[in-house]
Amino acid sequence: MTDRLSPTLLSRDSWIRRPSHRAWLEMQGRRLLDFSKGGCIDGGFTGLDLEGTLPENAKPEATLTARCVHAYAVAELQGLPGSAPLVAHGIHALRTNFRDDAHGGWQHFADKDNDRKQAYLHAFVALAASSAVLIGAEGAGDLLRDAIEQIETHFWSEEEGVMRESFAPDWSDEEDYRGANSNMHSTEAFMALADVTGDVKWLHRARRIVTRFVHELAAAEGFAMPEHFNRNLTLMRDYHSDKPNDDLRPYGMTPGHFVEWAHLTLKLEAALLRHGLATPEWMLHDAQALFETGMNTGWNADGRPGMLYTINWEHGPHNRSRIHWAQAEALTAAINLYKRTGNPHYEHWYRMIWDYIDTTLIDRDFGSWFNEVSPEGEPTETIYKGKGDLYHAYQATLAPMMPLAPSLATAIEQIGVPY
Numbered sequence: 001m002t003d004r005l006s007p008t009l010l011s012r013d014s015w016i017r018r019p020s021h022r023a024w025l026e027m028q029g030r031r032l033l034d035f036s037k038g039g040c041i042d043g044g045f046t047g048l049d050l051e052g053t054l055p056e057n058a059k060p061e062a063t064l065t066a067r068c069v070h071a072y073a074v075a076e077l078q079g080l081p082g083s084a085p086l087v088a089h090g091i092h093a094l095r096t097n098f099r100d101d102a103h104g105g106w107q108h109f110a111d112k113d114n115d116r117k118q119a120y121l122h123a124f125v126a127l128a129a130s131s132a133v134l135i136g137a138e139g140a141g142d143l144l145r146d147a148i149e150q151i152e153t154h155f156w157s158e159e160e161g162v163m164r165e166s167f168a169p170d171w172s173d174e175e176d177y178r179g180a181n182s183n184m185h186s187t188e189a190f191m192a193l194a195d196v197t198g199d200v201k202w203l204h205r206a207r208r209i210v211t212r213f214v215h216e217l218a219a220a221e222g223f224a225m226p227e228h229f230n231r232n233l234t235l236m237r238d239y240h241s242d243k244p245n246d247d248l249r250p251y252g253m254t255p256g257h258f259v260e261w262a263h264l265t266l267k268l269e270a271a272l273l274r275h276g277l278a279t280p281e282w283m284l285h286d287a288q289a290l291f292e293t294g295m296n297t298g299w300n301a302d303g304r305p306g307m308l309y310t311i312n313w314e315h316g317p318h319n320r321s322r323i324h325w326a327q328a329e330a331l332t333a334a335i336n337l338y339k340r341t342g343n344p345h346y347e348h349w350y351r352m353i354w355d356y357i358d359t360t361l362i363d364r365d366f367g368s369w370f371n372e373v374s375p376e377g378e379p380t381e382t383i384y385k386g387k388g389d390l391y392h393a394y395q396a397t398l399a400p401m402m403p404l405a406p407s408l409a410t411a412i413e414q415i416g417v418p419y
Contacts, residue, residue: 010342015354022401028397029397040086041060044065060098062110062125063121066121069094070409090128102169119163122155126189128143161208179229184261186209190203211280213225213261223293227239227253250309250319251318252318255307255326259326259332259334262337267407268283271407306322306356307326308320323371323372324361324388328392332395334349338350
């Protein structure tokens, strides 16, 4: 199997051309899907503990619920039994339990009246709804229209070409912050919206985000992606210096995001080409540069394998925990760069990262992947409690087999997964 952008470039001995590797990917994806079914509770989805059971006083979370809707919609598109009821459960939760009926939009916990309205969450609601629409889930169309309305009305800044970050529940008190993380996931959601709605304005918006964050802000830092800016997009280097272990906005820089931006930039390039739209010539170069910086600063940076969580402004290790999502995004970037260029350098990385995941993160006793491990490979819960959610790991088992464009759910709906 090769990507549509590079039909003749892949070596015959590439792992993704081997039936046994494809079968292994399929098996890992099925295990992840089965494990996360245990997080389906009244009101949405929640995370599980290290042994795969519900934590005491578990309560549903909107972001995790949206991610599960997306993942199980993708599973339903593959014809996997039990997936559609989980999508329906999540759609209902997003339309009722987490939605703010008084002011519109979504809050992370249903029982917190003072939760801020976050661009990060709304991007995942849009992604979930777009995937659920493809399987014809009841209420998915209404959820999609609602998500688009909230993004259009409150979050997208046409003047800036980026997403506003957060608001009070009544949409007052806009936060003086512009975040790379929320804009990154908005880029993913916008590509899915373009595919599902047919409206290419979402690709134009994604291109503006990528131009600003990748080609301007990251390039100015030697293709290391800063995370935290104020509303004027002035870098805040000391942001959260007192909260270095924050799970969404940690101090310093996050190499796992460098490589995630790399493969999203490639996907956007492919999406623009697919629609016959202007494609900046810098996109491949910048994606490669982000990947190299991410791997050089994050992988084995302290003499131990794996991608560490954060680095300081001198590009040295800061938080040395190994996070599951960073490994998943690194291997996705590696294989997509290989499909895009045919350079065996990226196949080497793809194999090395999967070797690390297989020997260190996959939990063959209780299921799923460890969300976080120490540099020595021991399970920890310094940043994240319990097991990782489905979204990052499951997509990592699918991305190697799929083209760069269209977006994942649309690609599977159109061509299936060529296991």
